[in-house]
Amino acid sequence: MTAVFLVHQAGPAVTVQDLGWHGYVAQGVSRGGAIDIVAMAEGAALLGQSPNFAALEMAGFGGAFSATRDCVIALTGAEMRADLDGRALAWNATHAVPAGAKLKIGPVMRGVYGYLHISGGFEPPLILQGRGTHLAAGLRAAIRAGAELPFGASSATRAGLSLDVADRSEGGVIRILPTLQSDMFGADLLAAFQNISFTRDRRSNRMGVRLAAPDAPNFAPEAARNILSDIVMEGDIQITGDGTPYVLMAESQTTGGYPRIAQVLPCDLPRLAQLSSGAEVRFQMISHGEAVEIERAAQAARAQLGAMCKPVLRDPREAGDLLAMQLISGVTAGEDEG
Amino acid sequence: MNAQAAKPPKFPEICQTGYAGLVVRFGDQLNEAGNRASLAFAAEVTAAGLAGVLEVSTALQSVLLRYDPLLVSPEALRADLAAALTQRDWYAASLPQGRTLWEVPACFGGAYGPEFEQACSLAGVSQAEAVAELCATPLRVQAIGFAPSQPYLGELPPNWDFPRQATLNPQVPKGALLAAIRQIVLFSVPSPTGWLHIGQTGLSLFDPARDPAFMLRAGDEIALRPVSEAEFETSCAAAPYGGAVRRALP
Numbered sequence: 001m002t003a004v005f006l007v008h009q010a011g012p013a014v015t016v017q018d019l020g021w022h023g024y025v026a027q028g029v030s031r032g033g034a035i036d037i038v039a040m041a042e043g044a045a046l047l048g049q050s051p052n053f054a055a056l057e058m059a060g061f062g063g064a065f066s067a068t069r070d071c072v073i074a075l076t077g078a079e080m081r082a083d084l085d086g087r088a089l090a091w092n093a094t095h096a097v098p099a100g101a102k103l104k105i106g107p108v109m110r111g112v113y114g115y116l117h118i119s120g121g122f123e124p125p126l127i128l129q130g131r132g133t134h135l136a137a138g139l140r141a142a143i144r145a146g147a148e149l150p151f152g153a154s155s156a157t158r159a160g161l162s163l164d165v166a167d168r169s170e171g172g173v174i175r176i177l178p179t180l181q182s183d184m185f186g187a188d189l190l191a192a193f194q195n196i197s198f199t200r201d202r203r204s205n206r207m208g209v210r211l212a213a214p215d216a217p218n219f220a221p222e223a224a225r226n227i228l229s230d231i232v233m234e235g236d237i238q239i240t241g242d243g244t245p246y247v248l249m250a251e252s253q254t255t256g257g258y259p260r261i262a263q264v265l266p267c268d269l270p271r272l273a274q275l276s277s278g279a280e281v282r283f284q285m286i287s288h289g290e291a292v293e294i295e296r297a298a299q300a301a302r303a304q305l306g307a308m309c310k311p312v313l314r315d316p317r318e319a320g321d322l323l324a325m326q327l328i329s330g331v332t333a334g335e336d337e338g
Numbered sequence: 339m340n341a342q343a344a345k346p347p348k349f350p351e352i353c354q355t356g357y358a359g360l361v362v363r364f365g366d367q368l369n370e371a372g373n374r375a376s377l378a379f380a381a382e383v384t385a386a387g388l389a390g391v392l393e394v395s396t397a398l399q400s401v402l403l404r405y406d407p408l409l410v411s412p413e414a415l416r417a418d419l420a421a422a423l424t425q426r427d428w429y430a431a432s433l434p435q436g437r438t439l440w441e442v443p444a445c446f447g448g449a450y451g452p453e454f455e456q457a458c459s460l461a462g463v464s465q466a467e468a469v470a471e472l473c474a475t476p477l478r479v480q481a482i483g484f485a486p487s488q489p490y491l492g493e494l495p496p497n498w499d500f501p502r503q504a505t506l507n508p509q510v511p512k513g514a515l516l517a518a519i520r521q522i523v524l525f526s527v528p529s530p531t532g533w534l535h536i537g538q539t540g541l542s543l544f545d546p547a548r549d550p551a552f553m554l555r556a557g558d559e560i561a562l563r564p565v566s567e568a569e570f571e572t573s574c575a576a577a578p579y580g581g582a583v584r585r586a587l588p
Contacts, residue, residue: 026395255483263356
């Protein structure tokens with residue numbers, strides 16, 4: 001019988017996510033999928049499986065869960081309070097979850113999107129060959145209490161591994177590139193945009209991160225309401241009619257008529273998605289050549305994650321747990337990373 | 339038709355956008371020839387299967403190649419595209435084969451088109467004249483975009499060239515008809531918008547459980563047929579494809 005993951009309670013924005021849809025832009029469907037693809041790569045590295053295996057993305061709050069079969073989970077992305085039958089669980093780590101044990105994932109402590117990965121991956125029915133969710137396009141809905149999520153068979157015995165991960169919620173410099181409309185803004189607005197610190201407005205979601213700055217000028221260029229709708233891509237920073245900047249994320253529209261002042265580098269998008277309340281970002285325009293080298297390094301770093309997984313060091317008084325730690329599997333970490 | 343006259347000066351042009359986009363632009367204003375050129379050129383580069391290109395799509399006057407800059411340099415891809423552009427006069431290209439005409443019942447104004455009156459006033463026509471203008475000839479699907487299978491329809495007469503609104507309408511329903519800048523957009527999902535809400539259809543343009551999931555392709559045509567609120571509610575709102583009838587175009 002197929003093993004299922006039972007959802008006893010769910011936060012308001014829990015979705016099943018893979019890496020999203022590719023090849024449907026001509027039909028008006030953007031990527032969808034996990035908003036923090038680095039978190040997906042980290043979960044995959046910890047569990048030794050493909051980063052396209054579906055996980056639960058939890059914005060702000062997790063839920064209460066149990067599995068009908070023994071499994072191993074990995075927790076990545078924004079750190080949340082988590083416990084298994086009352087025992088606190090470490091983030092950026094894997095844990096054995098025996099069948100029937102009660103897993104609780106509470107509020108986020110920093111960042112926005114936490115991820116719960118499972119050995120074998122979640123296997124909801126395929127939609128357009130994908131297992132992700134695109135709320136804006138109506139491709140699957142958020143998870144509700146009572147849901148039963150099938151998950152795949154796996155021989156993974158990788159409980160007790162951890163990954164040392166740099167915090168992605170603290171903001172800092174976000175690298176940007178010009179878009180088709182950047183010149184429309186003129187040198188003064190482009191310079192002003194790079195001289196202001198922005199925070200993440202609460203009215204942000206999987207479609208876009210709304211940027212806030214108390215001292216921001218109105219970034220809308222003259223006569224922008226008459227420009228022809230044109231191509232929009234993930235990472236584009238759209239300036240709406242009232243002058244507010246939005247960074248378009250995984251559920252971006254595919255075309256649009258608001259001008260885009262710049263586009264965020266793909267590898268910097270997770271740091272915008274995960275920006276903690278009050279944390280600040282500044283934008284910095286770079287050249288395409290620089291961007292290619294930065295992305296090359298980021299891809300190489302994701303490929304190295306498997307090799308960086310290490311056994312969790314535990315208090316020897318928790319001797320019972322040592323038997324479940326499967327220390328040997330840590331040695332092979334990285335070989336399965338695609 | 340004089341194809342050279344239809345080609346705007348300075349176009350076509352090839353532009354990098356962001357990290358992974360090369361865009362071939364055939365114009366920056368609505369232009370029927372530029373729209374045909376975009377569709378034909380997109381079909382050509384899709385068939386060519388250029389190395390490093392992840393997907394090809396079109397907007398109203400442009401073609402997007404989403405590519406992986408770690409697999410192919412923008413300079414090499416740009417050279418391939420420049421060579422393809424010189425192969426023929428793309429502005430003289432014909433429309434794609436296998437197009438479909440949909441006759442779609444639409445209810446204008448009233449509760450189903452709360453901003454119809456405002457749009458008519460901006461277009462300088464009475465409501466009856468507006469319905470006649472919008473339904474006189476089939477509208478071309480000039481591009482699919484924004485949301486799944488969502489068409490930009492046009493081109494409307496010149497008096498419909500009014501801008502989008504500065505303030506967003508917080509939510510219009512699926513199947514809504516919206517007008518601005520000589521175009522109608524038919525919404526495939528509920529969405530906020532700066533366009534004016536002039537009417538309503540019963541269309542589900544996209545349904546992942548249906549085959550085909552996507553109802554429209556760029557180049558297809560939609561002929562709007564005005565219906566009363568009563569007829570819309572009894573015969574269209576809950577009917578498959580909103581009561582629309584399809585015909586193959588020659």
